[in-house]
Amino acid sequence: MSAAWMNLQALKNQISKLNSAEADLLDKSLALVNESCNEVRQVSHNMMPNALLLKGLVKAVQEFIGQINQRNIKINLTTEGLSDNLPSHIETVLYRVIQESVNNVIKHSKASKLDISIIKSLDGIDVMIEDNGIGFNLKNANKTNGIGLSNIKSRIQYLEGTVEWNTSEKNGTLVAIFIPLTKRISPNL
CATH class of the missing domain: 1.10.287 (Helix Hairpins)
Incomplete structure (x- = not known):
C-alpha cells in the first residue's frame, strides 16, 4: 500500500x-x-503488541487490561513464576487467548468482576480466567456461534495444552488452561 x-x-x-x-x-x-x-x-x-515483544506476556496483559475502559467490571490479574519470558510462540498464543476470553466476558457475560491468573510451575503454565457473569450454555455456544471458543481451543491444542470451560447459565464462567512446558517423549520412539 x-x-x-x-x-x-x-x-x-x-x-x-x-x-x-x-x-x-x-x-x-x-x-x-x-x-x-x-x-x-x-x-x-x-x-502483536509492542509490549509483548519488548516486555513479555505479563506486561502485555497488564497493558491490555489497562486499555479496557470498563467502569462496570473490575479486572484482577495475578501472576506467579513469570520473572523470565516464555518462548515467544507460547506468549503470543496465551496473549491472544486471554484477549479473546476477556473480550467474550465484556461482550456477553454482564460480569462485574473478572479474575485472571497466570501461574508458571516446573510442569507448565496454568491460566485461569473467571467471571461472575451470567454464564452460558456451552453446548449451545459450540453449536451456534462458538467461533471464539473453537479458536481458543485450537490455539491451546497447538501448544499441546488443554482448555476447559466450567459454566452454566446464571453461574459465571471459569476458563482453565494448562500448557505443558516439559517435552513429551513419545513411547513409539
Missing part, C-alpha cells in the same frame, strides 16, 4: 495540468491509500 501511495504521489507531482475535478479525485485517492496504510499498521500493532 505504501508503494501505491508513493506511485500516486509521483503521478500527482508529474502531472501539472489537472483540472480541479481530476486533482480532487487524485487527492481523495491519496487520502484513502494513506488511511488504509494507517489502518493496516494499527491492525498489525494490535495483532
Whole structure:
C-alpha cells in the first residue's frame, strides 16, 4: 500500500495540468491509500503488541487490561513464576487467548468482576480466567456461534495444552488452561 501511495504521489507531482475535478479525485485517492496504510499498521500493532515483544506476556496483559475502559467490571490479574519470558510462540498464543476470553466476558457475560491468573510451575503454565457473569450454555455456544471458543481451543491444542470451560447459565464462567512446558517423549520412539 505504501508503494501505491508513493506511485500516486509521483503521478500527482508529474502531472501539472489537472483540472480541479481530476486533482480532487487524485487527492481523495491519496487520502484513502494513506488511511488504509494507517489502518493496516494499527491492525498489525494490535495483532502483536509492542509490549509483548519488548516486555513479555505479563506486561502485555497488564497493558491490555489497562486499555479496557470498563467502569462496570473490575479486572484482577495475578501472576506467579513469570520473572523470565516464555518462548515467544507460547506468549503470543496465551496473549491472544486471554484477549479473546476477556473480550467474550465484556461482550456477553454482564460480569462485574473478572479474575485472571497466570501461574508458571516446573510442569507448565496454568491460566485461569473467571467471571461472575451470567454464564452460558456451552453446548449451545459450540453449536451456534462458538467461533471464539473453537479458536481458543485450537490455539491451546497447538501448544499441546488443554482448555476447559466450567459454566452454566446464571453461574459465571471459569476458563482453565494448562500448557505443558516439559517435552513429551513419545513411547513409539
